[in-house]
Amino acid sequence: MRTGDEISLLSRGQKDALSNMGTALTGKFGELAGQIIKDHPELAPLIGQIGGYLPQVGDALNGVGQGIADALRTDTRNVTTAAVILTQPLYMGGKIRAYDRITRHSEEIAGQRLRAVEQELLLDVDKAYWQVVSLVNKHRLAVGYRDMLRQLSSDMDKMIAEGVVTKASGLTVSVKLNEAEMTLTKVDNGLSLARMLLCQLCGLPLDSQLQTADEELENLEVETRDVTADPSLAFGNRPELGQLQAAAGIYDEKVRIERSAFLPQLALTGAYTATNPGLTNGFENRFRGTWAVGLTLNVPLWHWGEGKYKVRAAQAEAEVARLQVAEVREKIELQVAQSAFGVNEANKKYAMSLKNREKAEENLRTAQVGFKEGVIATSDLLAAQTAWLQAQSDKIDAQIDIKLARALLEKNMGTSGR
Known part of the structure; x- marks a missing residue:
């Protein structure tokens, strides 16, 4: 740092007095010598000898005084300063502990966010998995239906050749057979896409030959026990609620931080300074x-009231966060109730699909016997076969609905993946 003037330890008068102290002493001696000679004439020769040495003594004293003045110069026009200062807070109004708790809340939010993503992924994988299983079973069903129509078409050709049925009835069966072939093609394409989706969710190449554990089962095992909603379990497990509760905790700590800015703060300081x-x-x-x-x-x-207003603003934000937590708790309770109703409804649909399948199988058996005996028209047999196909498809859908409804219930309860 360059300054215009240096620090001076002596005033200008003091500097002048030091540099001229020999001259001042010589003048004083002259006045004193005149008075001595007047009072003691016999000392005049001695005074004269001393007076001859006074100029040399005065010059010497002037030099000494100037040296003293020069020695007391500070030469501080160019000043260089370097300092290292360390500060250790001892009490900051609770700010340090508040930031520490905010860090822990932030870590909890990150962990809960990861859990939420994992649960969403698990639900998506479950949906894709059971979609594959459903399409495999429907593919098996479509193949059986097509083979049934092929056999019927072959029988119709023979009956037309014998003149038992009309050619129009044979064409009706052929149309149904073509429709069955088209349906089977659609199921094949859908199954391929469903497998690709499952591979993508599992992080596998899309062309992987993925086989699910349940697709070879002739009949899926499903849990048909009704469930009851338990929101209290969801409140302790849902990651979304955990995130909001941690965020509310952060807003509470922000209130303490705002308040700490207007409380006494104590710190230990240590410094080393070089100039x-x-x-x-x-x-x-x-x-x-x-x-x-x-x-x-x-x-x-x-x-001027700044601290009061800042604390009130932080308290308002914290209250908003708590209201959001309460709102999400209500939504979670509603989701759990809806999921439980969905599971129970899926159970009822499955029970009804079993009854419908039994009736459709009996109806098909009766229609086949009647057709062979010639008492049932071709259209009635085709209608019975279509009803059987629909009943079998409804049963498969009901089984998959139970699986998906329970997966959704676990996700809404926050227990999926545990």
Whole structure:
């Protein structure tokens, strides 16, 4: 740092007095010598001899005084300062502990967010998995239906050749057979796409030959026990609620942080300072340093109500966060209730599909016997076969619905993946 004037330890008058102290002494001696000679004439020769040496003595004293004045110059126009200051907070109004708790809340939010993503992924995988299983079973069903129509078409050709049935009835069966072939093609394409989706969700190449564990089962095992909603379990497990509760905790800590800014703050400080020119051994044109240790106390006295308004604003944000938590709890309770109803409804649909399948199988058996005996028309047999196909498809859908409804219930309860 360059300054215009240096620090001066002597005033201008003191500097002039030091540089002219020999001259001042000579003048004083002249006045004193005149008075001595007047009072003691016999000392005149001695006074004269001394007076002859006074100019040399005066010049010498002037030089000594000038040297003293020069020695007391500080030469502080160029000042270099270096300092290292360490501060250890001792009490910051609770701010440090509040930030520590905010860090823990942030870690909890990150963990809960990861759990939420995992649960969403598990639900998507479950949906894709059971979609594959459903399409495999429907493919098997479509093949059986097509083979049934092929056999019927072959029988119709023979009956047409014998003149038992009309050619129009044979064409009706052929149309149904073509429709069955088209349906089977659609199921094949859908199954391929469903397998690709499952591979994508599992992180596998899309062309992987993925086989599910349940697709070879002739009849899926499903849990048909009704469930009851238990929101209290979901409140403790849902990651979304955990995130909001942690966020509400962060807003509570922000209230403490705002309040801490207007509370006394105490800190331990340590410093090492070096300056050029140095000051510890007079003024030297070299670096000299020293250390210092102390306490710093900051006590806010008056801020014109700023602290009060900031704390109130932070408290309002914290209250909004708590209201969001309460709102999400209500939504979670509703989701759990809906999921439980969905499971119970899927159970009822499955029970009804079993009854419908039994009736459709009996109806098909009766229609086949009647057709062979010639008492049932071709259209009635085709209608019975179509009803059987629909009943079998409804049963498969009901089984898959139970699986998906229970997967959704586990996700809404926050227990999926555990």
